[in-house]
Amino acid sequence: MKDYKDNPYFQLFSAQKNNHFKVSQSTSKARKKKLSVLQKAIESTYREEIVDALQKDLGKPKVxxxxxxxxxxxxxxxxxxxxxxxxxxxxxxxxPMSMLGASSYYIHEAKGVCLIISPWNFPFNLTFGPLVSAIAAGNTVIIKPSEMTPHSSALMAKIVADIFDESEVALVEGEVEASTKLLELPFNHIFFTGSPKVGKIVMEAASKHLTSVTLELGGKSPTIIDKTANIDKAAKKIVWGKFLNAGQICICPDYILVDESVKSKFIKACKKWLDHYFSKNPKASNSYGRIVTDNHFERLNSYLKNAKQLNAIFEVGGKTDADSKYIEPTIISDIKPEAKLLEEEIFGPILPVLSYNALDEAIAYVNSKERPLALYIFSKNKANVNKIINNTKAGGTCINNSIIHYANHNLPFGGINNSGIGKSHGYYGFEAFSNKRAIVKQHTFGITELLFPPYTNLKEKLAKFTVKWF
Incomplete structure (x- = not known):
């Protein structure tokens, strides 16, 4: 192994590497016991502290x-x-018959020492969710949470230290430099959740060791609404999915493509549901969060200023308060194609509304962008729904709802290309942290032995027979 003695995390990595075979050979009973300990910590021991940490970091409502x-x-x-x-x-x-006398099977074996790099927008969920899969698959794990949510990161460090030995699961706090140093080490698998920009850095670092990766990224997830949709219900679900966590969700609707004939009706319905969810004064609402950092606030504020400079129409919202990192739920229409809101993933409480006259226009617009993590369709027309699904690509899709596919652990969750590599949740998370090891057992004389050298005319005929019939 390369000399990593100057790496501050090498000793921790080595301890887990020395322990990973023992952990990988643990029984399902032992793994479930670890999961139960984690469950108790989240469900009862630290529940109120989790609520408090998220309130401090994100202004996140308890519900x-x-x-x-x-x-x-x-x-x-x-x-x-x-x-x-x-x-x-x-x-x-x-x-196959050509292997007569043998049987075949595969097993899921743990990949080994894994690194989980988690984001700030759902710090507990997106840290401990992958950890559950890694433990279930029998791995040792080092976790690096985001430095942008310091209260949550500190609490997660406390939880991990309380219930795990660091030779099995450990959490490392720190700034970007900590992630950089960890990525130098030869992990067996890296699970990263974050932006496509940073995902490329992670993948480049992993390539130096041929480390496998699961990349949960993001991008601009579109929502298509046709003229047959129930507009009021569509607005209700879109406004909920978009402004949950103040829009800081990788799978929230990033922008709307609505049939021109129902555009005004849709915007009016959105205004109604915004008032219903957050009152006419969202800043005073106990149901509405805040932007995570000053930098992210300034980024989003710059998008709003850019839209104003391009004469976009602010249908609702647009007010901001830097001191409290508050951005009012905002809906904008008549946006120029060059607007930053249409170029960058928004990741905040700003919803651009675009319109189309023919469904093909909407499909073409979606396909002109990178492949999204999610695509949402609101329609009563089955042919339209099928047309959109068959002519677009996305990590996941909801029909007549938004973001709820994430909560079904029977479904694979993940993106495609720019929005991610690999899948997670349930079995798919277990699979991500496992190697499917193929095994063939020879029981009796194998028919392939008839074709071992020296090659004769008879064996040549047998080889042709094998190719033809087996």
């Missing part, structure tokens, strides 16, 4: 914390515990 952080982790744990015995069983597969 949102319960729904999007605590519930999601507990659901992931329960799903893994229910299914782990089956996932860990050897999986028999058929063996």
């Amino acid at each position: 949102e914390t319960e729904l999007t952080e605590i519930y999601q982790i507990i659901a992931e744990i329960k799903f893994a515990k229910r299914n782990l015995n089956q996932w860990m069983k050897k999986q028999s597969v058929s063996t």
